[in-house]
Amino acid sequence: MEIGVLPDPALLYLPLATYQGDMDVVVDAGQSVTMYQLVAASSGTFAATIHAPVSGEVLGVTEIAAERYLTIKNDFCYTEKALTVPDTAAWTSEDFLQYLLYAGIEGSGGARFPTHLKYRVAPSTIKTFIINGAECEPYLSADYILMKTAGAKLMAVLQIIQRMLMPDEIVLAIEQQHKELAVPLAQMAKQFGLDIALKILPNTYPQGGELQLIKSVTGIEIAKGSIPAHHGMIVSNVGTLWAMAGAFLEGKPYTERIITVSGNRSRTLGNYRVKIGTPLGHILRETQHEWNQQAQTVILGGPMMGRAAVSPLQPIHKGVGGLLLLENADPQQMNCIACGYCVDACPQHLMPLEFVRHNQEEDLHQLKAFHLEDCIACGACAYVCPSDVPLMYHIQVGKEKLRQERSDTSV
Amino acid sequence: MRLHPHITQRYNTVQFVMLDVLLALLPIMCIAWLAYGELALNIFATAVGAAIVTEFLFSGILLKRWRSVFDGSAIVTAILLACTLSPLTPWYVVAFGAFAAILFGKIVWGGLGKNRFNPALVGREFMAVFFSSIMLSPHIWTTNGLVQTATSTFFPMAADAYSEVYLQSLVYKTGGALGEYSIVALSLGGFYLLLRNRISWHIPLALLTVFIALFWLVPAAGGRQFSLAGVLLGTLFMATDMPSSPTTARGKVYYGGMIGLVAFLFILGNVRFEYMSYAILLLNGFSDRISYTFQPRVWGRSTDWKQQVEKIFVLTLSIFAVTLAVLSLYYYNLTAYVVYLYILYIIFKFNFSLHKKVNNPV
Ligand code: SF4
Ligand code: SF4
Secondary structure (H helix, E strand, O other): OOOEEEOOOOOEEEEEEEEOOOEEEEOOOOOOEOOOOOOOOEOOOOOEEEEEOEEEEEEEEEEOOOOOEEEEEEEEOOOOOOOOOOOHOOOOHHHHHHHHHHOOOOOOOOOOHHHHHHHOOOOOOEEEEEOOOOOOOOOHHHHHHHHHHHHHHHHHHHHHHHHHOOOOOEEEEEEHHHHHHHHHHHHHHHHHOOOOOEEEOOOOOOOOOOOHHHHHOOOOOOOOOOHHHHOEEEEHHHHHHHHHHHHHHOOOOOOOEEEEEEEOOOOEEEEEEEEEEOOOHHHHHHHHOOOOOOOEEEOOOOOOOOOOOOOOOOOOOOOEEEEEEEEEEOOOOOOOOOOOHHHOOOOOOOHHHHHHHHOOOOHHHHHHOOHHHHOOOOOHHHOOOOOOOOHHHHHHHHHHHHHHHHHHHHO | EEEOOOOOOOOOOOOHHHHHHHHHHHHHHHHHHHHHHHHHHHHHHHHHHHHHHHHHHHHHHHOOHHHHHHHHHHHHHHHHHOOOOOOOOOOHHHHHHHHHHHHHHOHHHHOOOOOOHHHHHHHHHHHHHHOHHOOOOOOOHOHHOOOOOOHHHHHOOOOOOHHHHHHHHHHHOOOOOOOHOHHHHHHHHHHHHHHOOOOHHHHHHHHHHHHHHHHHOOHHHHOOOOOOHHHHHHHHHOOOOOOOOOOOHHHHHHHHHHHHHHHHHHHHHHOOOOOHHHHHHHHHHHHHHHHHHHHOOOOOOOOOOHHHHHHHHHHHHHOOOOOOOOHHHHOOHHHHHHHHHHHHHHHHHHHHHHHOOOOOOO
């Protein structure tokens, strides 16, 4: 298995939405941009940046599926902005954080939390730095392929992180199914003078969930909503480290990532390196597929937590690990038979079936009493439900109601 | 709106659940067939036929769901009901039982999954009330003359040696209801369900442990008769029924343990034959409350033990209170009125609240 490269599209749509809010465009329509030039940014606590993945002309802001995107027309010249490789040896931890922000690094596992914020911790409070090498979801293998082919880069980045955060230990967590990576990675770590512990995880989903991963590695169970760094832990995804490698070792901002193209209707299974902003229609074309909503559903992300695409223009963003083509399912909804499978499956130890009941009864009090707010929306409950009860729908609507209520009372 | 997850387990649908239960019931049915031949098959066939017709008609008329026959639950209910009957039960009584099980045990609650009581046992209680003279007559339970394959056929060696008797009672020994002839066949089915995760070990283990421990520990229990196979049938196939049992693991342990305890109390209170049915139905009524009381501890959060203990205490007290009530009703021969009340209640519920909720998944 290797990482495939796809030709770049003629038009790229850079997502302006970030972890919170939208970024402000800092270039004008009609202006030409060079590759790696900053095109949009936001300030404040959840500051973020995005850079042009190609050189070309800015066409303006478009809306696709209710989100804002900056359109760039690719001139295929790849005129690069002169890159300066940062002098990481001289960095203070503030330089380090600033560089993460400058390069637009954010979590590549899905939630897109800005990495510079995650790493902003009081000096020497981090006990365990965990590298999340467990694929977040079934079907995806982008993290695996990175560990397999880009081990040296990852280690080089880890050296820098080691110096900046000074954790007591670094743990690489990988799944049982990828056990064969353990030895080569450990050897490589030794070459880089790193002391990395390996943790083999079971193949179950959702192993890659941050809270569950922390428990598997450190034995500490932290509640949803509390910040791992406050417990002396930081978890970073392999994909995020790879993005950092581009930034730290070559001076490149985060403009491309690895995605898995897969699914039961996919004909060309594989991992590809694509530019952020590449519309999925383009990827489908280049991998001998087509956009056909009657025949298949295209999922941005993994099968458990990914979102069904509604338009072929929707692009890859920094948190998308895959593009799945799945047969259109025809769920046979039946009554809940109270089998309790969803209760057994829930990694947060909740009672998902109760969310359905109480959401229907609009009983916000009960929704809270059954801890809906602790749900991490992993979809495990709906996956095992034999009756195809629309659990995720009720969970989402229920959460929305609770949010509504909170904002009503806080006014 | 298309929501995640975009995949589900392929071979895990309600139909597959029901298919697994049917497969698990196969060994007992074979044994019943061995023992009574066509007589047994007739009972099974009558029950299944009546259940399917009832399901089709009433699910269609009352719930507007004509296709629900295909979920397979009616067949499972009918076979479970048949397992609790004597091979000599008249066909119209069997048909009535299956009809009552489906209509009053399930459909008037809103269909499969919404019922709070085990439908097969509900059907059985209806039979006991409306055909009490038949169901309780010693005549239908005297079946020795009809046995087609005698127990001794299996163990032609010394028929009276102690180990032989022991073996017989484990493997094949006719007597009692159709589902009670073989502890081995019952356990086989139970293990299959366990392996397929259609039941969890919590309920059977807790139930049997408590039940057997009590027999050992309480001297007053000495000499009281009960059918181990009957208890096993109830434990593996009735108490574990999904809709009417709790959904949480700890809840299941408590629920199973309480069924064992209540069944034991009923035996002490001289309840004959029905101790298992009563105990399971009684605890069915509490299963939601048990689930809530024994919620799993939410990830990363701690439990308020004091509050927890208080809740469990109140719950246990209520269960004891109801047990006492049932015992007194039994003592004064008034249990039939419970069934009448149940009918009134369920019709009221159906007319005034249920029909609005019929198409809701929970
Ligand atoms: S999505 Fe379901 S399984 Fe996952 S945390 Fe929420 S309730 Fe639990
Ligand atoms: S898995 Fe589905 S059918 Fe089973 S209890 Fe949960 S919601 Fe009900």
